[in-house]
Amino acid sequence: MLDISKYYDILQHERILLSHNGAIDGDLIDLLVQLADKRLAKSKVKNKIRKKVVNILVECLQNSFHYSVDNEEHTAVVESPFLVIQQNSENFTIFTGNYVTKAQADYLKKKLEDISRMTEAELNETYIKALNKEELPTHGGAGVGLIDIARRAKNQIHYKFTESDNGLYLFSMQIEVKDQEPQNKESETKANPNFNHVVTMQHPSVQVTEQVDPDKSNLNLNNEIS
Amino acid sequence: MDNIVIRGTSKTPDVNFDASTGNLEIKGRSIPENSYQFYEPLLSWLDRYAAEPRPNTLLTFKLDYFNTSSSMYILGILKKLEKIYLAGHKSQVRWFYDADDEDMLQTGEDLKQIVKIPIEMVEIDQEEA
Numbered sequence: 385m386l387d388i389s390k391y392y393d394i395l396q397h398e399r400i401l402l403s404h405n406g407a408i409d410g411d412l413i414d415l416l417v418q419l420a421d422k423r424l425a426k427s428k429v430k431n432k433i434r435k436k437v438v439n440i441l442v443e444c445l446q447n448s449f450h451y452s453v454d455n456e457e458h459t460a461v462v463e464s465p466f467l468v469i470q471q472n473s474e475n476f477t478i479f480t481g482n483y484v485t486k487a488q489a490d491y492l493k494k495k496l497e498d499i500s501r502m503t504e505a506e507l508n509e510t511y512i513k514a515l516n517k518e519e520l521p522t523h524g525g526a527g528v529g530l531i532d533i534a535r536r537a538k539n540q541i542h543y544k545f546t547e548s549d550n551g552l553y554l555f556s557m558q559i560e561v562k563d564q565e566p567q568n569k570e571s572e573t574k575a576n577p578n579f580n581h582v583v584t585m586q587h588p589s590v591q592v593t594e595q596v597d598p599d600k601s602n603l604n605l606n607n608e609i610s
Numbered sequence: 611m612d613n614i615v616i617r618g619t620s621k622t623p624d625v626n627f628d629a630s631t632g633n634l635e636i637k638g639r640s641i642p643e644n645s646y647q648f649y650e651p652l653l654s655w656l657d658r659y660a661a662e663p664r665p666n667t668l669l670t671f672k673l674d675y676f677n678t679s680s681s682m683y684i685l686g687i688l689k690k691l692e693k694i695y696l697a698g699h700k701s702q703v704r705w706f707y708d709a710d711d712e713d714m715l716q717t718g719e720d721l722k723q724i725v726k727i728p729i730e731m732v733e734i735d736q737e738e739a
Contacts, residue, residue: 386625410643414620417641432710435675439713442677443642449643508720515685516724528678 400469401427406450410579413445420469429474429563436536436561437469439478442531444480444557451482458483460550474563481556489545489553495527496543499534509534538559611662614655622648623673626653632664636687637672640680648685656690663699667691671705672714672734673714681717688725695727 394400395408402420404412420441448465455461464483469476484492502510516530536539540560545553611629618624623638642648649689669691676684688703695701705721707714713732 410621413643416622430710431708432712435708435711436713439677440674442675445643446643446677448677510714512720512723515682515720528682532678532681535716 390522399472401469401471401476402467403466407462408445408449409450413442416445416467417442418505429471429476433474433476433561433563436480440478440533440536440559440561441467441469443533444478444559448480451484451488454488455483455485458552460548460552461485464554467569468555469560476561478559478561479556480559481554482547483548483550483552484555484590486551486553489555492530492543492555493532493545496541499530500541501597502534502539504535504538504595507531507539533559561574611658614652625652625677627652627659629659630664632667632690633670634667635670636671636684637670639674639715640676642680642686644676645677645679645683649680649686653686653690654685656687660690660697663694663701667694667699667701669701669703670706671704671718673675676717678693685724686728688721688729691726692727701727703727705729706732706734709733709735 401423402416404416408416417438421438423432424437429437444467445465448467452462452465461483464481466479466481468479470479499507499510511528511531514531537559540562542558544556546556547553613629614625614627616622616625616639619643621639623636623640626633626635626637628634640648669687671684691701691703705718707718718729718731722731
């Protein structure tokens with residue numbers, strides 16, 4: 385018999401606030417955002433952190449949604465969006481991602497590399513320029529979303545692109561939301577010592593070869609808890 | 611000219627654009643997937659309002675959440691009001707933010723740098739919110 389308590393233990397031990405894997409649409413985004421907001425309000429975290437998490441969640445889900453719409457002929461892309469929000473007292477980690485095409489992966493990689501090198505002031509400047517320059521979008525946020533996420537998360541974003549057998553790339557991000565002042569650039573890539581475990585998302589059909597934090601014990605979550 | 615009155619939803623804000631008083635208010639959350647659909651009618655309304663604005667126009671933003679595509683349209687609205695202001699009509703913007711919402715404050719400050727119209731930052735105490 386399947387060990388049902390295993391999933392309860394995972395959810396409890398890893399403090400999973402919310403998780404989802406599968407196709408998303410506007411209604412589902414609405415539900416997930418409302419659920420996250422309610423759970424955050426109940427957990428009595430600071431208003432500022434609640435708003436950061438919800439805002440980042442919205443950007444992530446809507447990014448995934450737009451990739452689904454742009455690649456609607458690829459069922460694998462449409463079915464791929466995943467999301468996990470993990471809580472550690474006042475801090476949160478958002479794991480998110482979806483399949484993208486090679487061209488999209490190249491674009492995103494370049495964009496995220498640029499963002500990761502920016503100071504807080506440079507991020508703000510880039511945000512203002514992007515906001516002011518862009519034609520008003522008829523759909524999506526035209527790439528400003530990632531800059532917005534980086535600003536809110538004080539640029540604590542880990543990302544990865546994993547080539548899959550189906551020719552697509554799994555684009556995944558780990559975004560840290562912490563109740564603290566901005567850190568200096570050196571400390572941003574270090575793992576949070578408060579975490580007992582780092583949850584590593586492993587999408588079906590891809591091999592994750594590198595862990596976010598090799599010093600910690602890791603737990604792979606497949607579709608099981610979606 | 612007609613007013614715009616839209617009730618907010620879990621994704622879109624309350625809108626109250628009153629052409630007879632010049633009080634324009636956007637309040638709540640703005641996280642629609644398709645911001646164009648929601649904001650385009652507001653921008654068209656502002657174009658018509660700009661032809662015959664009230665002597666005083668007050669635009670108020672009291673937002674909880676907004677996504678990046680909304681922020682572009684918020685800037686679009688501010689640019690419409692900037693035109694009215696630069697044409698010599700008294701106009702003002704009030705940008706409300708929760709006392710501990712540093713991101714909302716930051717966006718207000720960013721918008722201030724882009725447009726020439728005066729934007730007043732108004733802090734909301736948590737107890738009142």
